[in-house]
Amino acid sequence: MKNIFFLLLLVGISTRLYSQKLEPSETHALLTVSVINEKEKPQVGEQVLLESVTNKKVYSGITKEGGKFDILVPKGDKYNIKYKTISSDKNYNVLDVPNKKGELLSFEVTIQFELPKVYTLDNVYFETGKADIKTSSFKYIDEMVEYMKLKKTMEIEIAGHTDNVGTPESNLKLSLGRANSVRSYLLKKGIAEERVSAKGYGDTQPVASNDSESGKQKNRRTEVRVIKE
Numbered sequence: 001m002k003n004i005f006f007l008l009l010l011v012g013i014s015t016r017l018y019s020q021k022l023e024p025s026e027t028h029a030l031l032t033v034s035v036i037n038e039k040e041k042p043q044v045g046e047q048v049l050l051e052s053v054t055n056k057k058v059y060s061g062i063t064k065e066g067g068k069f070d071i072l073v074p075k076g077d078k079y080n081i082k083y084k085t086i087s088s089d090k091n092y093n094v095l096d097v098p099n100k101k102g103e104l105l106s107f108e109v110t111i112q113f114e115l116p117k118v119y120t121l122d123n124v125y126f127e128t129g130k131a132d133i134k135t136s137s138f139k140y141i142d143e144m145v146e147y148m149k150l151k152k153t154m155e156i157e158i159a160g161h162t163d164n165v166g167t168p169e170s171n172l173k174l175s176l177g178r179a180n181s182v183r184s185y186l187l188k189k190g191i192a193e194e195r196v197s198a199k200g201y202g203d204t205q206p207v208a209s210n211d212s213e214s215g216k217q218k219n220r221r222t223e224v225r226v227i228k229e
Contacts, residue, residue, distance in 0.1 A: 021070070028072040029097045029105040035063050035083075038114040042067025045150040048111065049082040049089060062150060075099040083111060086147050086156075086224055087119040087140075119224040124182065131177030133185065141182065144224070145189040155228040157197045158182045163216035164203040176200025182222060197227075 024030040035046040044067055050059045054077050061069035073079060076099030081092045095109065123140040126133055133141070148154055160175030179198035186196050208215035 022072055024072070024104040024106050026101070027075060029075050029107060031071050031073060032068060032106070032108050033061060033063070033071065034068045034108070034110045036067060036110065036112050038112065040112070045152065047084040047150060049084065050079040050095065051082060053078040053080060053094070073097060075105060081109070081111070083113065084147060085116070085119065086144055087121055115226065115229060117226050121222045121224060124222050126178050126181070129174070131174065131181045133181050141185055142189070145186060145191060148186070148191050148195070151229070153228065154226065155195045157199055157225040157227055159223040159225055160198070160200045161205055161219060161221050161223065162203050163219040164206070164210040165216065168202055172200050172202035174200070175202050178222060
């Protein structure tokens with residue numbers, strides 16, 4: 001998986017007239033958030049979260065046409081910038097919004113990233129030796145559903161993997177069954193079937209040694225491979 005990186009650009013502007021619907025005020029600063037990829041192409045349907053360091057309240061927005069959205073946040077606080085991916089929220093940086101009394105503050109925040117092509121679903125588990133998804137995993141797959149509803153053109157492959165316990169044939173069958181279980185769940189939640197494929201790899205693509213229990217656990221995994229963004 002390639003490393004994700006970001007570029008944060010802050011530009012403070014005071015006492016300026018705006019034509020936007022949202023306006024800065026005495027208590028709130030206006031943020032214009034932009035998301036671009038590694039080729040500086042604007043990204044639509046990306047969710048950015050700003051979590052208050054003081055009270056943990058979360059302010060969020062989804063990029064529209066041009067890869068941007070506007071949002072108001074209280075002045076005099078710091079915000080942890082997070083970026084939602086298909087499997088988790090990624091921490092990026094901290095934005096300091098000063099409390100300058102009498103000034104209308106506006107900031108431009110640009111986040112630049114390189115989207116990983118493979119995600120491991122760390123919180124998706126199955127019944128031992130079966131393809132049945134544990135109910136505790138549903139909320140994490142639901143997050144993937146919401147992400148795919150934002151990224152309307154994204155197409156993925158659900159890839160199932162096992163350790164080397166058992167025969168290659170049984171491992172291949174089990175990995176395919178688990179991949180299909182995740183795919184079926186996504187389809188039941190409204191994701192179009194042509195956007196999701198499933199494939200079992202059995203024990204052919206280990207990421208760790210099968211000589212230890214910890215290694216076997218890492219190899220028993222379900223991945224999401226991005227086919228089309």
